Amino acid sequence: MDDALEQAAPAVLAALLHLEQRALEAATPQALGFTMVNETLRLVAFRQAALFTSGAGGRLKLTTASGLASVAEDSPFAVWLASFVPAVRPAGGGCVRLDFPDAPAGLVEGWEEWLPEHLLLAVLLGPGGEEGVVLYARETPWQDGEVAALDRLHRTYGYCLHALAQKPLRVRAGLRRLVSRRAAGWVALAVLAALLIPVRLSALAPAEVVALSAMAVASPQDGVISAFHVAPNAPVKAGDRLFSLDDGALGSRREVARGALSVARADLLTAQQRAFDDLKSKGELAAAMGRVREKEAELALVEQSLERVVVRAERDGVAIYGDPNDWLGRPVQTGERVMQLADPRDAGVLVWLPVTDALNLEPGAPIRLFLHVKPLDPLAATLLQTSYQAVPGPDGISSYRLRGRFGEGEPAARIGLRGTARIAGDWAVLGYFLLRRPIAALREWTGL
Numbered sequence: 001m002d003d004a005l006e007q008a009a010p011a012v013l014a015a016l017l018h019l020e021q022r023a024l025e026a027a028t029p030q031a032l033g034f035t036m037v038n039e040t041l042r043l044v045a046f047r048q049a050a051l052f053t054s055g056a057g058g059r060l061k062l063t064t065a066s067g068l069a070s071v072a073e074d075s076p077f078a079v080w081l082a083s084f085v086p087a088v089r090p091a092g093g094g095c096v097r098l099d100f101p102d103a104p105a106g107l108v109e110g111w112e113e114w115l116p117e118h119l120l121l122a123v124l125l126g127p128g129g130e131e132g133v134v135l136y137a138r139e140t141p142w143q144d145g146e147v148a149a150l151d152r153l154h155r156t157y158g159y160c161l162h163a164l165a166q167k168p169l170r171v172r173a174g175l176r177r178l179v180s181r182r183a184a185g186w187v188a189l190a191v192l193a194a195l196l197i198p199v200r201l202s203a204l205a206p207a208e209v210v211a212l213s214a215m216a217v218a219s220p221q222d223g224v225i226s227a228f229h230v231a232p233n234a235p236v237k238a239g240d241r242l243f244s245l246d247d248g249a250l251g252s253r254r255e256v257a258r259g260a261l262s263v264a265r266a267d268l269l270t271a272q273q274r275a276f277d278d279l280k281s282k283g284e285l286a287a288a289m290g291r292v293r294e295k296e297a298e299l300a301l302v303e304q305s306l307e308r309v310v311v312r313a314e315r316d317g318v319a320i321y322g323d324p325n326d327w328l329g330r331p332v333q334t335g336e337r338v339m340q341l342a343d344p345r346d347a348g349v350l351v352w353l354p355v356t357d358a359l360n361l362e363p364g365a366p367i368r369l370f371l372h373v374k375p376l377d378p379l380a381a382t383l384l385q386t387s388y389q390a391v392p393g394p395d396g397i398s399s400y401r402l403r404g405r406f407g408e409g410e411p412a413a414r415i416g417l418r419g420t421a422r423i424a425g426d427w428a429v430l431g432y433f434l435l436r437r438p439i440a441a442l443r444e445w446t447g448l
Contacts, residue, residue, distance in 0.1 A: 015043045016149055023160045029053070032160055033064035036134055043153065044146045046136040047116055052085055053132040053161070060086050060133060080110050085135055088121065093130075095122045095151045097142050118142060122154040126162025195431035200424045203357040205402075206395070207369055207421035209413045210350040211342030212384070212405060215315065217242060219332040220308040228324045233416065236313045236341070243327075243338060247309045254302045261295035268292050317341035320415060342415055349381050351402040351421045352393035358400060359425035361386055367404045371419035380407045383423070 022039060026032035037049035052060040062082050065071050071078055084107055090096040100108075100117040116139045124131040134154065219225075223245035230236055230243075268288040313319075321327070321339035332338065349369050353359075365383040381404035393399035402423065406413070428436075 012043065012145070012149055016153055019043055019153055020156045023156050026160060026164065029161060029164045030064070032157070032164060036157055037064050037066040040136075040150075040153070043149055044136070045140075046120075046138040048135075048137040050081060050085070050135045051132060052135070054130050058130065060089070077114055080114060081135075084110060085121075085133060088119075089133060090121050090123050093123045093125045095120055095147050095154065097147065099141070120147070120150065122150055122157075124154055124158035124161055126158045128162060131158050131161045131165070195429060195434075197430045198427050199430050199433050201359050201426055201428050201433060201436070202422055202424045203353060203359055205351050205353040205357065205399070205421055205423065206393070207349050207351040207419055209347055209369075209371075209415050209417045210403075211318075211320070211340065211344075211415055212346050212348040212403065214320065214340040214342040215317070216337045217311060217313075217319075217339045217341055218335050218337045219245070220311060221245070221305060221334050222332070223309070224329060224331050225327045225338070226329075228327070230319045232319065232321055232324070233414075234319055236317060236319050238313055238315050240313045242311045242313055242319060244311070245309045245332075247306055251306070254299065254306060257295065257299040257302050261292070261299050264288070264292040264295045311338075313341060315341060317343050318415060344412065344415060347413055347415055348384070348406060349379075349404045349421060351404065351423060352395075352397075352399040353402055353423065354393075355390050355398045355400070359423065361402070361423065361425055366424045367402075368422045369413075369419055370422070371413065371417050373417060373419075375419075377411075378422075379410050379413060381405055381410075382407065 019035065019039060019042065022035050023032060026035060033051045033053075036051050040046075040049065046066075049066040050062060051064040053063050055061050060082075062071055062073065062078055062085075065078075073079075073082075087104060087107060088098055098119040098121060100111060103111050115137045118138055118141050120136040120142050122134040122136065124134065134157070136150075226244050226246040228243045229241040236242065268285075268291070271285045271288040274284075318341070319339050320342050327338065349367060351367065361383055363383055363385065367381040367383060369379040369381060371377075371379070384403045384405055386403075387401040390398045390400050404421075
């Protein structure tokens, strides 16, 4: 083949040198594979080309095909070609011609469907052995000069592919040499020193803006709520009507009490008239007067109950309650809270800290509230009090209730807004901060 190569035209030699230069300039195996299956067309004509690289155990894998940016391994052509090339794989090195009449019996049908009649299999050899196989296909037979040129070119391809495949190994070897035992010791010392950096323990928990000194507005008596006179979160003044109870039953009782009082007064008048003529009737006069006073007291009680049907605000503030439709027509008992009156200037933060994230907290601990409506503008607050007992939170998780007051100069936040609060606790080293939860989980699991 070397004699045939020497007889090749200068144009062929120029193309050969150009392709060898391109192979040497390839920075990755993918770039080299593109050159093999596409740019080799400058040297010889072909219709299709495919590159197979050798993997573990010498197994061939289709990595690059001519005219394609990437190879779909599950396509019908790729599946058939992946079984065809290993079956006709040359035993030695160099370039081997394969024509359709020489095809194995089981591959004739697929070859006739997918490939032209004349194939050329070029084995890529490197210092460590076979690196892969390149398949070229076309309609005309392969000439000796073309085979010689391709044989020479694929020797270069093989060495370049071997060098690019070994490059990551050299990098890893250099890194292993760089990280020597002494360097590893310094790294371990640095990590240990970093674990001793003091940090402040903290936890994240859901939070809500609340009124710290809100006044509960409860039902003054048993009844059914008939109407609300203020909207939720609406400002009210002292004396404004808040809500009303149904007065139908009380109105009927008042009419009955008035009728009973009229009867008692008539009986008293009759007793007084008979007392002038009959001394025995004077004894009934005191009983009649007692019945009048009783009926007057009953009427006064009913009228007082009617006055309490309309609940009014005792001070200025904001009426806080849920949907009015949830309350209308609902029976309430005496003392049952219906709404709250809150002072917007006395807003604070209520934090539900899960038991699993609990910290040792002291009054004055800093709190930062990140509202959902303004996540980039946190509000600063200080801890006022914590509950001594965990209770189910709004999300059903057992949590501690924490209350905090916003700092001076913080912008006013509307009561009812929700967000996430970051609560800072005691100082500890970074190692304890990172391992606190794993240690707690380990002790819970092992019981140690």
